[in-house]
Amino acid sequence: MSVLELEDVHTYYGESHVLQGVSLDVEEQEIVALIGRNGVGKTTTLRSILQLTPPQEGTIRYRGEEIVGKDTHEVSNDGIGWVPEERRMFGYLTVEENIRVAVKPDDDFEAQREYVYSLFPALDEFSEKEARNLSGGQQQMLAIARGMVGQNELLLVDEPSEGLAPMIVDQVVDALETASEDTTMILVEQNFPLAMELADRFYLIDHGTVVESGSTEGVTADDERIRRYLSA
Amino acid sequence: MTFELATEVPLVIDTLERLFQPSTIARIIVEGLGKAAVYFVLAVGLTLVFGLMGVLNFTHGAMAMLGAYIGGLIMVLSVSDGTGALVRIALFVVVLAVVFALLTGFGSAFEYSLIRPIYDRTPMYQILLTFGVALILEEVTRIVVLSQGIQPEPPWSGAMGTAPAVFTERYDILGAPIRGLYAFEIVLGIVAVVGVWLFLNRTLYGLYIRAGSEDPEMVEALGIDVRQAFTIVFGLGTGLAGIGGVLLMWDPLWGPSALLAIDVLLYAFVVVIIGGLGSFKGTVAAAILVGIADSFTTWLFATGIVTFTGLPELTIFGLLVIMLIIRPQGLYGVEEVGGH
Numbered sequence: 001m002s003v004l005e006l007e008d009v010h011t012y013y014g015e016s017h018v019l020q021g022v023s024l025d026v027e028e029q030e031i032v033a034l035i036g037r038n039g040v041g042k043t044t045t046l047r048s049i050l051q052l053t054p055p056q057e058g059t060i061r062y063r064g065e066e067i068v069g070k071d072t073h074e075v076s077n078d079g080i081g082w083v084p085e086e087r088r089m090f091g092y093l094t095v096e097e098n099i100r101v102a103v104k105p106d107d108d109f110e111a112q113r114e115y116v117y118s119l120f121p122a123l124d125e126f127s128e129k130e131a132r133n134l135s136g137g138q139q140q141m142l143a144i145a146r147g148m149v150g151q152n153e154l155l156l157v158d159e160p161s162e163g164l165a166p167m168i169v170d171q172v173v174d175a176l177e178t179a180s181e182d183t184t185m186i187l188v189e190q191n192f193p194l195a196m197e198l199a200d201r202f203y204l205i206d207h208g209t210v211v212e213s214g215s216t217e218g219v220t221a222d223d224e225r226i227r228r229y230l231s232a
Numbered sequence: 233m234t235f236e237l238a239t240e241v242p243l244v245i246d247t248l249e250r251l252f253q254p255s256t257i258a259r260i261i262v263e264g265l266g267k268a269a270v271y272f273v274l275a276v277g278l279t280l281v282f283g284l285m286g287v288l289n290f291t292h293g294a295m296a297m298l299g300a301y302i303g304g305l306i307m308v309l310s311v312s313d314g315t316g317a318l319v320r321i322a323l324f325v326v327v328l329a330v331v332f333a334l335l336t337g338f339g340s341a342f343e344y345s346l347i348r349p350i351y352d353r354t355p356m357y358q359i360l361l362t363f364g365v366a367l368i369l370e371e372v373t374r375i376v377v378l379s380q381g382i383q384p385e386p387p388w389s390g391a392m393g394t395a396p397a398v399f400t401e402r403y404d405i406l407g408a409p410i411r412g413l414y415a416f417e418i419v420l421g422i423v424a425v426v427g428v429w430l431f432l433n434r435t436l437y438g439l440y441i442r443a444g445s446e447d448p449e450m451v452e453a454l455g456i457d458v459r460q461a462f463t464i465v466f467g468l469g470t471g472l473a474g475i476g477g478v479l480l481m482w483d484p485l486w487g488p489s490a491l492l493a494i495d496v497l498l499y500a501f502v503v504v505i506i507g508g509l510g511s512f513k514g515t516v517a518a519a520i521l522v523g524i525a526d527s528f529t530t531w532l533f534a535t536g537i538v539t540f541t542g543l544p545e546l547t548i549f550g551l552l553v554i555m556l557i558i559r560p561q562g563l564y565g566v567e568e569v570g571g572h
Contacts, residue, residue: 050453052449052452052453071457071459072452072453073452073453073454073455073456076452076453076454076455077455082453082454084450088447090442090443090446090450091446092442092446092566093439093442093443093446097439097442097443098443100436100439101439101451101454101456102455104455105436146454150454150455
């Protein structure tokens with residue numbers, strides 16, 4: 001059984017019909033990349049899964065259970081984590097408080113904290129620092145860490161390399177690879193080579209619908225079917 | 233209303249000399265901190281609600297009015313001429329707990345039933361709704377108290393008369409005659425500041441509220457039921473308004489009256505805006521600033537150098553205008569808070 005299945009999902013922002021029948025599925029322990037130009041519906045797909053922008057048509061099943069119509073916090077508590085675009089730290093909370101918010105009340109906070117600090121030792125060093133005072137790379141680490149605590153089994157990661165220096169991107173890639181050992185992942189990424197390096201499979205989205213999909217094995221930006229949609 | 237600035241030089245010099253006497257400074261500070269304590273309690277609920285929910289709650293003053301009347305009713309029914317000071321103070325503490333519980337429940341029910349359905353609409357809907365409900369609460373209160381033979385204006389003297397003598401008498405502090413009530417208000421204010429601080433900084437729910445004040449959608453996406461948090465915080469904010477009303481019940485300058493619905497709202501908004509919308513630290517600082525300014529101008533009026541009765545209000549609203557011009561986000565506010 002797939003971890004996640006989207007079937008003919010239609011999502012609107014007001015009158016704007018953004019997702020026009022997206023269908024995809026994600027298997028256990030996979031990293032699936034959603035690629036495409038800006039504004040084609042990649043982030044909206046993640047927001048639809050989380051019910052932040054609920055679809056008006058179609059079905060989304062997580063481990064076989066329909067989640068359309070649930071509240072976002074219920075979807076999160078089902079085990080779906082989110083690493084949003086632009087990180088969205090709680091800037092006036094410390095690193096440790098940011099992690100504390102993400103740990104479920106019934107979970108062992110100490111154990112979860114030790115777990116993420118073992119994965120990202122730099123965060124331990126800055127644990128009492130307010131998140132707004134961290135560098136972009138440190139904030140991205142924290143965003144990934146925040147998505148990983150809470151016993152999440154599926155992580156939705158949106159543009160993790162955006163605005164980061166190349167050296168920092170390498171650290172983020174390491175962090176995502178570490179995270180993928182424990183969780184299934186959907187990755188939205190503008191950096192095409194990076195997406196292909198990390199992901200097992202990809203879905204190419206254009207005008208709110210999936211136009212290509214397949215294994216990332218051997219796929220390059222020169223591939224005709226990719227180039228057609230990624231070039232502006 | 234008349235405005236007369238005494239032009240006689242000797243009076244001005246005398247006033248300046250008295251201003252720097254220890255007794256004057258003690259009076260301004262103690263009375264100012266007493267007022268600050270009340271202003272803090274009145275404003276902190278408003279700022280918590282705005283910080284988390286982005287809702288400007290115009291019912292806040294009406295809730296304080298209800299708190300003052302409910303508190304007054306319990307005290308009038310429980311106290312007789314022979315009731316001692318300690319029993320009156322104990323009853324007052326019970327009244328604080330009862331009013332807090334009642335208004336927290338009322339506020340939660342109000343948020344759940346009327347405000348929750350309009351979160352997705354523009355803020356104007358929330359403003360109109362809460363303003364309308366505030367008017368209804370004020371008018372219904374007027375009708376009810378009148379039906380019981382109590383004038384809604386001026387303040388209900390029967391309730392004010394339940395204060396123990398220890399609060400109405402004046403005590404000598406550095407040569408200044410200070411009303412006992414102010415010392416009591418300072419103690420309650422400290423308890424309120426510490427209590428709210430501990431709730432926000434030492435409890436998991438307080439952490440969720442601080443996070444939600446920055447980004448409620450992100451908090452929801454981390455598995456926290458933000459709508460439930462809204463209901464709880466709105467209830468707590470309303471309960472704190474009720475406690476503020478109870479504190480005003482014995483205050484000779486306020487007392488239970490229908491006028492509290494608007495007057496309290498204005499003062500609370502001034503404190504919240506000067507401190508910075510949504511900022512706890514700002515609310516504490518602004519309450520002290522406004523309290524001291526109020527106390528100073530009240531003293532100035534008492535000296536006779538100024539006979540304009542509206543001087544305290546003019547000064548406080550003047551502070552608000554200055555703050556809006558030089559630092560619109562307030563003392564500790566950030567550019568954007570709340571909003572969802």
